Amino acid sequence: MNVAAAKTVQPGTASPAAAPAHIAARGLAVDFTVQGRRQRVLNDINIAVPKGSFVSLIGPSGCGKSTLLKAMAGLVTPSEGEMRVAGLAPQEAVKARLIGLVFQEATLLPWKNAIENAAFLLMTADEKMKRSEAFDRAGKMLKMVGLEGSEKKMPSQLSGGMRQRVAIARALALDPEVLLMDEPFGALDAITREEMSECLLDIWERTNKTIVLVTHSIDEAVLLSREVHVMGTGPARIIETLPITVPHPRNEASYADPAFTAAENRLRSLLIESHRRGRK
Numbered sequence: 047m048n049v050a051a052a053k054t055v056q057p058g059t060a061s062p063a064a065a066p067a068h069i070a071a072r073g074l075a076v077d078f079t080v081q082g083r084r085q086r087v088l089n090d091i092n093i094a095v096p097k098g099s100f101v102s103l104i105g106p107s108g109c110g111k112s113t114l115l116k117a118m119a120g121l122v123t124p125s126e127g128e129m130r131v132a133g134l135a136p137q138e139a140v141k142a143r144l145i146g147l148v149f150q151e152a153t154l155l156p157w158k159n160a161i162e163n164a165a166f167l168l169m170t171a172d173e174k175m176k177r178s179e180a181f182d183r184a185g186k187m188l189k190m191v192g193l194e195g196s197e198k199k200m201p202s203q204l205s206g207g208m209r210q211r212v213a214i215a216r217a218l219a220l221d222p223e224v225l226l227m228d229e230p231f232g233a234l235d236a237i238t239r240e241e242m243s244e245c246l247l248d249i250w251e252r253t254n255k256t257i258v259l260v261t262h263s264i265d266e267a268v269l270l271s272r273e274v275h276v277m278g279t280g281p282a283r284i285i286e287t288l289p290i291t292v293p294h295p296r297n298e299a300s301y302a303d304p305a306f307t308a309a310e311n312r313l314r315s316l317l318i319e320s321h322r323r324g325r326k
């Protein structure tokens with residue numbers, strides 16, 4: 047894929063326009079050494095995520111989605127090629143507070159309440175920030191994720207979905223340009239998961255952050271994304287980048303849109319093919 051010619055589609059439109067990549071991987075490869083044996087996990091990954099876009103990574107279990115996301119977050123070092131986030135090496139982008147991370151487990155501090163958890167990274171990142179200012183920002187983010195009124199609740203008093211909302215608020219409180227999310231709703235029941243998808247869609251449309259989501263859910267990928275990168279195994283590479291043309295604003299009714307069904311079918315057949323190849 048030509049990185050410079052990245053496609054972008056504004057919410058509410060379907061026409062692609064050229065835009066510089068906010069996240070760019072060029073010829074990226076990642077090797078891991080396990081028991082003295084070097085193993086290639088990602089090979090020749092080329093990705094260009096335009097600023098303000100929402101993209102998903104989907105593919106068979108173990109194909110390398112999380113590894114690619116970790117490379118974007120500077121948690122994994124490329125063996126070949128390069129990764130840039132906002133023009134910087136990922137570790138630099140993390141230092142500049144340009145990257146927010148959300149994982150499958152909310153990992154809240156159990157002895158701190160919702161607002162203290164949401165303010166935690168902010169206060170750690172900026173020791174000079176006044177507690178009142180951090181709490182003010184964290185409170186606004188809790189409101190954005192639909193947790194107004196639950197600020198004083200302890201993690202043990204929150205449902206799984208609510209805990210994940212706090213984790214999203216905590217990442218958003220840093221006001222990062224990029225939000226990297228690794229199966230954030232993977233542990234939630236189907237209905238809570240749909241509610242969380244709609245919450246995330248709303249956040250994206252309001253903040254215009256660049257979001258990369260790792261998911262196993264085809265529905266989630268289609269509802270949320272402008273583009274879905276489908277990964278294949280052995281070693282992982284991008285086998286297809288599918289633009290999603292479901293019109294914005296997207297909501298529950300979008301599931302019935304013909305573009306939704308077409309994208310869903312295409313992704314399903316790509317995943318089946320990818321699974322079959324992985325078994326050979």
Ligand SMILES: Nc1ncnc2c1ncn2[C@@H]1O[C@H](COP(=O)(O)OP(=O)(O)OP(=O)(O)O)[C@@H](O)[C@H]1O
Pocket residue numbers: 078079080087105106107108109110111112113114
């Ligand atoms: N730190 C590591 N050391 C060695 N091997 C690793 C490491 N992290 C991941 N792997 C291997 O790399 C491959 C890709 O793992 P990764 O977690 O990126 O896949 P994934 O697509 O996110 O999987 P899943 O969908 O099951 O979460 C797997 O074979 C995994 O065992």
